[in-house]
Amino acid sequence: MQTSARVTIGDVARTAGVSVATVSKVINERYGVSAATSAKVKAVVAELGYETSLVARSLRGSRTNVIGVLVPGFEPFSTELLKGISDAVAETDYELLAYSPSTPSDRAVGWEHRSLARLSGTLIDGAIMVTPTIVGADTHVPVVAIDPHTGPQGLPTVDADSATGAFDATTHLAGLGHRRIAYLGGRPDLESARLREEGYRAALESAGIPFDPDLTRVGAYHAPTADGPLHELMTLADRPTALFAANDLSAIRAVEVARELGLRVPEDLSIVGFDNVPESALVDPPLTTVQQPMHQMGAEALRMLLDLLAGVERDAHLRLPTSLVVRASTAPPAPPAPPAPSL
Amino acid sequence: MQTSARVTIGDVARTAGVSVATVSKVINERYGVSAATSAKVKAVVAELGYETSLVARSLRGSRTNVIGVLVPGFEPFSTELLKGISDAVAETDYELLAYSPSTPSDRAVGWEHRSLARLSGTLIDGAIMVTPTIVGADTHVPVVAIDPHTGPQGLPTVDADSATGAFDATTHLAGLGHRRIAYLGGRPDLESARLREEGYRAALESAGIPFDPDLTRVGAYHAPTADGPLHELMTLADRPTALFAANDLSAIRAVEVARELGLRVPEDLSIVGFDNVPESALVDPPLTTVQQPMHQMGAEALRMLLDLLAGVERDAHLRLPTSLVVRASTAPPAPPAPPAPSL
DNA sequence: GTCCGTGTCGAAAACGTTATCGATAACGAT
DNA sequence: ATCGTTATCGATAACGTTTTCGACACGGAC
Structure with a gap:
C-alpha cells in the first residue's frame, strides 16, 4: 500500500541525467557544480521528494549533527530532563534523539553501554546518559552523565545536591x-x-x-x-x-x-x-x-556536551542546589494515641 | 581522550582468525558454524566489547526492531503521549526512538515528512507521528498519526473527540x-x-x-x-x-x-x-x-502500528472520548458591574 | 578409487551516502 | 596552433554490516 521503494540519490541522479557525485555536491552545497545543473538537480530533488538518508550519511561521514539522550524510560524524571535538554538544543543546530531500550535483556545492568555502542558508530555526535549505572568505559563520542551511579568521577556529570x-x-x-x-x-x-x-x-x-x-x-x-x-x-x-x-x-x-x-x-x-x-x-x-x-540540569548537561564537542575545557562536574517545597503532606505528629480515643 | 576507535566486526574477525561472515553468523545465530569456532568468536566479542552498529545493520538489512516517534518537541502533550507509547512498547521486543527536529528549517511546515524520510531508510520499522501537518505522502514504512492535520483520512490515526x-x-x-x-x-x-x-x-x-x-x-x-x-x-x-x-x-x-x-x-x-x-x-x-x-492514545497508536507491521487488518481510525474535569478556574459570572462597585 | 552428500567456512555483493581525484571541455595566452 | 589554467563533472573507494553462494575437506557408499 504505502510501501513504495525509497527514492535514493541514484534515482535523482538518473532522472536528472547526472552522476550521484554531482547530486551529492548540490545537496551539500559543495563547490564545483554549475548553476545550471545545480538548478536542474534541485528541481528533480523537489519533484521526487528526495531526502538524504540519515543512516547512510552517518555510516559514511563522521558528523551527524545529532545528539542522543539515553533514558532508562519515560518516567517523569527523565521527561523533565528531556524538556530541559530539548529547550537548550532548540537554540543550536543539533537535533535530538531520545533512545530508550525496552527489551528485558537491554534493561539489565549495562544497558547504557550497549546502547551507546550501538548508536555511536556513528549515529550521534555525542550523548547524554540519564542515570547510568556504568560510567567508565571507553566511548568514542563525548558523553555527559546525569545523576550517575558512581558520583562525580570519570565522565563529566550533572546532578543535584x-x-x-x-x-x-x-x-x-x-x-x-x-x-x-x-x-x-x-x-x-x-x-x-x-x-x-x-x-x-x-x-x-x-x-x-x-x-x-x-x-x-x-x-x-x-x-x-x-x-x-x-x-x-x-x-x-x-x-x-x-x-x-x-x-x-x-x-x-x-x-x-x-x-x-x-x-x-x-x-x-x-x-x-x-x-x-x-x-x-x-x-x-x-x-x-x-x-x-531537572529542567536546568538537562540544559546544563547539553551545554557541557556542546563544549566537549567544541573542544572547550570545562569543569567536569556540576552539582545544582535543591530546595524544599512544603505542601500539605506534612504536619506535626498527632499526640500519642490514648488507648480509647475521644471524639 | 576517550576517543578510541570503534571496534568493528572486522576487528573481531581478525583477532579471532576467521572471516567477517563467520562473525556475523555467530552474532546472529545463523546456521553453519561449528561449536568450536562459535565459542572462540563469542570469547573475542566479549573480550573486545564488540557491539554491532545499529547504523550499519540498518543500512544493510530491512528490519531494525526500532520504532520511531516523531514529536514536534517535548511539550507536555507529546510527553504524555510518549509515556503511553513507552509503556506499551515495554511489553514488546521493539525499542523506542523519539526524534525531534530542532533546526529552524526543519520546524517549518513539512518537518514530519522530512524527518520521516530521513529515518526510514531504514532506521525504523515504523513510526508514530505526533501532530503531523502533512499526512498523505508515500512513506515506505507503516505510520500512525496522532492528532493529525487533516483528520481521519489517509494514514491510520488516533485522536480525541x-x-x-x-x-x-x-x-x-x-x-x-x-x-x-x-x-x-x-x-x-x-x-x-x-x-x-x-x-x-x-x-x-x-x-x-x-x-x-x-x-x-x-x-x-x-x-x-x-x-x-x-x-x-x-x-x-x-x-x-x-x-x-x-x-x-x-x-x-x-x-x-x-x-x-x-x-x-x-x-x-x-x-x-x-x-x-x-x-x-x-x-x-x-x-x-x-x-x-493522552496516555491511552499513545498506547493505542502503538498497538495499531504493531498490527500494521504484523499485517493485521484493523480499523484505520480511532477516536477516543474526552471528559470535562471541573476545577477552580470557572464560576458563575459576576453580576453586571455597577458604575460604583460596592464592597 | 571414485562419487556424492554434508558440514564449515570465506569471498564478494549490496545497502545509500560522501570524499577524493582524475578526466574532459572550454578558453585565454603565447 | 599549442599549451596551461580553470570550471565542471563522474568513477570509485569507503563506512560496517548481512546474505548469498561457491569452495573445500571429510566422510561413507558404491
Whole structure:
C-alpha cells in the first residue's frame, strides 16, 4: 500500500541525467557544480521528494549533527530532563534523539553501554546518559552523565545536591516535632540514593534523634518495588509518624498505601518526597518534596556536551542546589494515641 | 581522550582468525558454524566489547526492531503521549526512538515528512507521528498519526473527540450563566483546532447564544502566540466573562495575562482549557479543562502500528472520548458591574 | 578409487551516502 | 596552433554490516 521503494540519490541522479557525485555536491552545497545543473538537480530533488538518508550519511561521514539522550524510560524524571535538554538544543543546530531500550535483556545492568555502542558508530555526535549505572568505559563520542551511579568521577556529570536536599527534608520533619522518621531508600546502586540516605542520617543526628535501622527500607525509585517495604514500615508495632521517601514516585505510592491501610496523611503519617515532579502536586494531599532543578540540569548537561564537542575545557562536574517545597503532606505528629480515643 | 576507535566486526574477525561472515553468523545465530569456532568468536566479542552498529545493520538489512516517534518537541502533550507509547512498547521486543527536529528549517511546515524520510531508510520499522501537518505522502514504512492535520483520512490515526470536548466545555460555561464566551483557537491548520471551534459554536447555538466573531481569536497552541490575542480579548470594551482556550498551554497563559491585567480568575473571568496536561492542575487557580486520554492514545497508536507491521487488518481510525474535569478556574459570572462597585 | 552428500567456512555483493581525484571541455595566452 | 589554467563533472573507494553462494575437506557408499 504505502510501501513504495525509497527514492535514493541514484534515482535523482538518473532522472536528472547526472552522476550521484554531482547530486551529492548540490545537496551539500559543495563547490564545483554549475548553476545550471545545480538548478536542474534541485528541481528533480523537489519533484521526487528526495531526502538524504540519515543512516547512510552517518555510516559514511563522521558528523551527524545529532545528539542522543539515553533514558532508562519515560518516567517523569527523565521527561523533565528531556524538556530541559530539548529547550537548550532548540537554540543550536543539533537535533535530538531520545533512545530508550525496552527489551528485558537491554534493561539489565549495562544497558547504557550497549546502547551507546550501538548508536555511536556513528549515529550521534555525542550523548547524554540519564542515570547510568556504568560510567567508565571507553566511548568514542563525548558523553555527559546525569545523576550517575558512581558520583562525580570519570565522565563529566550533572546532578543535584541530594545530600543537602535529604538533610533539609528530614530536618523539616524533625522541626515539626517528629521523632520516629522512617526512610524509604532508592536503588542502592545509585549514588543519589546513597547521598540521600546520608543526608537523612546526618539530619537525624543533628536533631538528636537516634538512628533506628528498623525504620529504613530500600526500594528502587518506583512504585512496584516500594509496596512491600511500605507495608512493613506502616504496620510496624511502633509505627513511624513520618516518612521520607527517596523520590516522588515512591512517596506518591506511600500516600496510596497509607490510605489503603486507613492512615490519614498527614495527620497519622507525614510524607516527604524527592524530585518535585509535576505529579507530586496532583496527589491528595499535595506532596511536600525536595525540588531538583531537572529542567536546568538537562540544559546544563547539553551545554557541557556542546563544549566537549567544541573542544572547550570545562569543569567536569556540576552539582545544582535543591530546595524544599512544603505542601500539605506534612504536619506535626498527632499526640500519642490514648488507648480509647475521644471524639 | 576517550576517543578510541570503534571496534568493528572486522576487528573481531581478525583477532579471532576467521572471516567477517563467520562473525556475523555467530552474532546472529545463523546456521553453519561449528561449536568450536562459535565459542572462540563469542570469547573475542566479549573480550573486545564488540557491539554491532545499529547504523550499519540498518543500512544493510530491512528490519531494525526500532520504532520511531516523531514529536514536534517535548511539550507536555507529546510527553504524555510518549509515556503511553513507552509503556506499551515495554511489553514488546521493539525499542523506542523519539526524534525531534530542532533546526529552524526543519520546524517549518513539512518537518514530519522530512524527518520521516530521513529515518526510514531504514532506521525504523515504523513510526508514530505526533501532530503531523502533512499526512498523505508515500512513506515506505507503516505510520500512525496522532492528532493529525487533516483528520481521519489517509494514514491510520488516533485522536480525541475534540468536537464533543469543546462542546462540553462551552456548555459548562453557558450552564454557569455566561453569555459572552470568548474562544482562543489553536493552530488553524490543525484538524483538532477546527473541531474545537466547531464544538464551541455548536454549544453556543445549543445554548441560544449568538455567535460573535469579535470574541474569537486564533493562537497556535502555545504561550507566545497566545499573548496578543489574549490581550485583545481581555481589553475589549464589552469584555467577555468567560474564555475557552483550545489547549491548556494557551489557557495557562490566559490565567497569567488576566492576572497581569488585574482580572481575577474566576471572579472576573472564567477560563477553560483543553488537554488536561499535568501542569493544568498546578496553576493558580487549578484549571477547569477537557481531558484528553493522552496516555491511552499513545498506547493505542502503538498497538495499531504493531498490527500494521504484523499485517493485521484493523480499523484505520480511532477516536477516543474526552471528559470535562471541573476545577477552580470557572464560576458563575459576576453580576453586571455597577458604575460604583460596592464592597 | 571414485562419487556424492554434508558440514564449515570465506569471498564478494549490496545497502545509500560522501570524499577524493582524475578526466574532459572550454578558453585565454603565447 | 599549442599549451596551461580553470570550471565542471563522474568513477570509485569507503563506512560496517548481512546474505548469498561457491569452495573445500571429510566422510561413507558404491
